[in-house]
Amino acid sequence: GLILLFYLVFYGFLAALFTFTMWVMLQTLSSDIPKYRDRISSPGLMISPKPDTALEFYFNKSDAQSYAEYVSTLRKFLESYDDSKQSQNINCTPGRIFDQNDVAVKKACRFNLSELGQCSGKEDKTFGYSKGTPCVLVKMNRIIGLKPEGEPRIYCTSKEEGMVEINYFPPEGLIDLMYFPYYGKSLHAHYLQPLVAVQLAINSNSTKEEIAIECKILGSPNLKNEDDRDKFLGRIAFKVQMTE
C-alpha cells in the first residue's frame, strides 16, 4: 500500500516537474517563428498530385477512372487558390521581394490561377490527363524568412529524349519573388505559395514507356539543388507512364 502511495507521489511529482519544465521551455518560444531554422536552410520541392506509393504516375488516358484520383487531388489542392478565397489577398509588385517586416498584419500576395494556363483546371477539367498532356504542379517548400536570390525557376528534364515535351506555366517556370518571404502560419495565415505547373506532352509513340522526369530549381544561388543525400532538396524526380 505504502509503496503504491510512494510511487503515486513520486511519479506525480515527476509528471508535474516535466510539465512545468516543458511549460517553461514553451514560454521561451515565440508563437510566430521557430527559434532556429538552421535545419531547413534551403527548401525542398514537392509535386501535386502525389501518388500514394512512390512518385510514379500510371494512367490510361482513355480511362477516366485511372486518373480520377490525380484529378481530384489537384482540384482539392487548387481550391485554396480559387479567386473567391483570395479576396483578401493583394496584388503585389512582381519581381520584387515583398518585405513586410515592419507591418503588424502581413498581407498575402495574390496568385492567380490563370497563371497556370492549361493546367489551371479551368478549361480542361482533367488537367490534361485525358489528352495525354498530364499536368503536375511543382511547389517549393515553405520556409519562414526565406528570400530567394536571382530569378528562381523550375526546370524539368527527361532522361529519355524525345519522348515528352515539357511546358511550364507560368512561362519558363518562373517563381515570382513577390511571394517571399513567408512569415509563418500565425502571422501569414492566407499565404499561398507560388506554383509552377509542368505540362508533359507525351509523345504518342512513347506511350507505355516509363518516363523519368527530374525537376530542379534553377536561377537562384541560395537555393540548393545538388545535395548528395537529400534527393528532394531543390529538386524532385518522378516517373510517368501513360497507356491508351
Added chain:
Amino acid sequence: EDHKLSTSELEEKYGTSINKGLSSARAAEILARDGPNSLTPPKATPEIVKFLKQMVGGFSILLWIGAVFSWISFAIQLAQGAESPFDNLYLGVVLALVVILTGIFAYYQEAKSTNIMASFSKMIPQQALVIRDAEKKELPADQLVVGDIVEIKGGDRIPADIRLISTQGCKVDNSSLTGESEPQSRSCDFTHENPLETRNIAFYSTTCVEGTATGMVINTGDRTVIGRIASLASGVGNEKTPIAIEIEHFVYLVAGVAISIGVLFFIISVSMRYKILDSIIFLIGIIVANVPEGLLATVTVSLSLTAKRMAKKNCLVKNLEAVETLGSTSIICSDKTGTLTQNRMTVAHLWFDNQIYSADTSEDQTTQPFDQSSPSWTALSKIVTLCNRAEFRPGQENLPIMKRVVVGDASETALLKFAEVILGDVMNIRARNKKVAEIPFNSTNKFQLSIHETDDPNDKRFLLVMKGAPERILEKCSTIMINGKEEPLDSEKAAAFQTAYMELGGMGERVLGFCHLYLPENEFPDTYPFDTDSMNFPTSNLCFVGLLSMIDPPRSTVPDAVSKCRSAGIKVIMVTGDHPITAKAIAKSVGIISATSETVEDIAKRLNIPVEQVNRREATAAVVNGMELKDMSLQQLDEILCNHSEIVFARTSPQQKLIIVEGCQRQGAVVAVTGDGVNDSPALKKADIGIAMGIAGSDAAKNAADMVLLDDNFASIVTGVEEGRLIFDNLKKTIAYTLTKNIAELCPFLIYIIASIPMPIGTITILFIDLGTDVIPSVALAYEKAESDIMNRRPRNKRKDRLVNEQLAVYSYLQIGIMQSVGAFVTYFTVYAEQGFLPSTLLGVRVDWENNAINDFEDSYGQEWTKYQRMYLQWTGYTAFFVSITIQQVADLIIRKTRRNSIFQQGLFRNKVIWVGIFSQIGIALILTYGLGHVTALNFMPLRFQYWFVAVPFAILIWVYDEVRKLFIRRYPGSWWDKNMYY
C-alpha cells in the same frame, strides 16, 4: 605389495638386476608400454571451447538474437526493395561485433589470469641417477620406468615410487603426501602392512632430507600414490563461485526484463497494427536498450583490478571470480604449520635457577630480553652452543640471523640461532672449545653428548655436555645448578623440575634438558683417548643445568588477523596434523581459541568432574582429535561445527580435511581452505575457495587451488577477504550505475511505439552509451573506498544478500532511471520545439514522419520539411538525448559512490579515478557529437551548446534526491524507507 617382497623376488618380478639395472632396450620397451613417468596434467578445456563459451555466455545470446533479427529484417526489406535496408544489416553487424569483441575481451582476461598460473607449473626438468646397462647415468626423471634402479641422496626429490633396497641414514619429508611435518626415516625393512606406513617405500614427489638410498622403481607416473590422489582430486567437481551465481542471477533478471518487455511491446505493436517487420525492429531496439552490453566486461575488469591489487598483497588469484568468493567466506579452515606459524622451531621458554624465562619468538629478533646475568645461564648457553651439530651454510654473514640457512634438524637449528642471537659467532666459540668426542642423537638413547676442550687456557679439564629428553637427562644427574652453584638434586628440586617440565609441555612446546660435567683433570688428561663406542667416560652423576623449550611460534601478524576475522564474522578453524596440545597452544596464542573460552576438557578439569558430565553447550571451544573424527558420524560432526565457535582439529589427515570442508558447507557456509600437500588437493577443490601455499605448496595443491598465497601468511588471507568484500560492494554500485540508464534508453522505444513520436534515440547511439561513455566510469567505481569498516560486518548471506537485489533493480529502474528519462525527454522536446515542432505536433506523427515519399511535412509554424531534413533533426534529437543521458549519468556516477553515507562523508575527490571517469564520459560525448558529428552512419549531429545543460537541473535533482534517500536511511534504520530504498 612390493614392500613385502624380498629383493630377489623384486628382481624377478620386474625383470631387473639390482647391480646392473635394466638394459636400455628393455627400459625403452617398458617406457613405450607405460608412458613417461610424469603426472598427466588435469584435462584442460580446449581453448576453442573456452572461447565459444564466452561467445554465448551472459547476454550474448540475447544480442545474437538481436543480430539475427536485424539480418532477417534486412533480408525482408531487401526482398521488398525498400529504400534503406542496409541500416538493419549494419545494426546486425554491430551487434555481432559487440558480442564477439566483448567475448574476445573476456577470453583474453581469463587467459591472462590462467597464464599467471602456467608460470608456476613450469619447473626445471628433474634429473635422476639411474643404473642402466650396469652403468650409472643421469636421466630426466620422466624417462624412468618400473624396474629401474635409482640412487637418491639428501636434497633430492624422489623421482617415482621406490622400494628401497639399501639405505644410509635416509630420511624423507612426506609432508606433501601425508601432512606430517617431521622427516621420517627410511630403511629397507618391511615394517607395516600398509604400503603408506611401511618404511621401505619412498614416494614420488616427496623429498629426501638427508642420507642416501638406492631403490627400485615400482610405480611411475599416474600409477604412483601421488598420481592416484591427483586424479582423485580432478574427480571432485568444481563448485560454482558465489559471484558466478550472482552474475548469473543478475543476467537472468535483466534478460527476463528485456524479453518480457520486448515480447509485451511486440504484442502491443502488432495489435496497434504496426507491421510485423516494424515490430521486430522495435523488439531489437528494446533488447539492445535493456541489455547492459558493457557490463560483463566491466565486471571482469573490476575483478581483475582487484586481483592485481590482491596479488600485490601476496594473494595470487587464479580464477578471477575467486576474488569475490574470498569476500563472502564465512569459515576459513587453516593449516597451522607455516600458515599460522612461522614454520620454524624457535626457543620459546627457558628454565634455569628454578625459574621460567620467556624468549622472544618474533620473526626478526635481534636480541633476547630475558635476564642473562645468572652464571647458570652462562653454563646453559655453553651447552646449547657446544652440544649442537647444526651449522650455518657459509657465506650468509650479511643476512639477519633468523633468515640464514642452517644445515641440521629443526630443534638444533632453533638452538643454533638462539645461541647466535645472544652470544654471537657460535662457530668461533665452537672452534675455541674443540670437540674431542661426540655421540649424535638417536632414538634409543634419546640424548646427544659431546666432549670439548675449554677455551679457558688455565682450565685443562674437558667439558662434557649433554642434551636430550628432559626425563632422561634428569636421570643421569645427581646435582643441579642454581645460580651457578652445583647443589644436590633432592626431591624438592626434582619436583620443581617436574612442574616446570609439565608447564612447558602443557604449552605444546618441545622441551629439551641440558646438563654438563667438567671431567676431572687427573682422570682425563689432555691425551685421554675418548671412545664413544665403549663410552669410557662418565654419563651419570652429571650436573643438571636447565630446560629449553621450543615451538613453531605463530607469525606475529596472525593474532591481529584472527581477531579481524572474528569481528568480520568469519570463523577460523585450525586443521592440523600436529598434536592436540601443540595445536591448542598455538590456537590460544593466535586467538583462534580466545583467552576466556574453554573446551569440554577444560571445564571438566576446572570443575573436577568427568568429561562426560560436562554440559557440552557450555564449551565454546573444541579440540577434536583426528582419531575421534574418524569414528564420528556426519551428524556428530555437524553438531560440533554448529555448537562450537572455536574449533581446532588436531592429528587430522589431509583426507579428513575434505570431510571437515564438506561439513562446513553443509552448514551453508562459504568455506576457504588452505593447503600445501598433494593430499590437500581434494579439499582445496571441494572448498569454495582453495588457497594453496606459494612457498611450501606442492604443484598439485597449487593446481587444485583457486588462489595462491605467495607468502604463506594467514594475514594475507584476511587482506584478501577485505578486498573481496569491497569488490562485492563496488560491483553492486557498478551494476546500479549501469542499469539506471537502461531505462532512459528503453523509455524512448516504449513512448515511440505508444505515442508514435519521432524516434528519440537510435540503437547505435545506445551502443555508444553502453560501450562508450559508460565504460570507464563503471570501472572507476571499482576503485571506490569502503563506506564503513567492511571488516566489522558479518559475511554476506549467500541466499539473502544478493548482488542485484530487488531494491537495487527497483531503485535504479523505477526511480533514478525514470528521472533520467524525464530529463532526457525534456531535452528531446526542447530540440524539436526550438526547430519548429511543438510537442503537440509530434504526437502520432510517426508514420508520416518516417514516410520517404512525404517531403513537404509541415511543422507547427507552417514550414515544410523534406524527409532528409527531418532525419537530420531526428539525429539531432538522438544526440540531444544521448548528451542528456550522459550528463545525468555523471550525477548517477556520483551518487553511486555510496549506498548509505552522504557523498560528502565519502569525499567527492578521494577517488580520483571517478573523475577520470567523468572526464572520459564527457570527453567521449564531445568527440562523438562534434568530432564524428558528420559521419552519417553513426547518427550523431553537432549539437547547440545550450542543449548540454537542459538536463543539468535533472542531474542535480538526482543527486539531491539520492542524498535525501541516504539521509533517511541513516536517520531511520530499519524503517520502511530503509527496507525499500537501501540496496
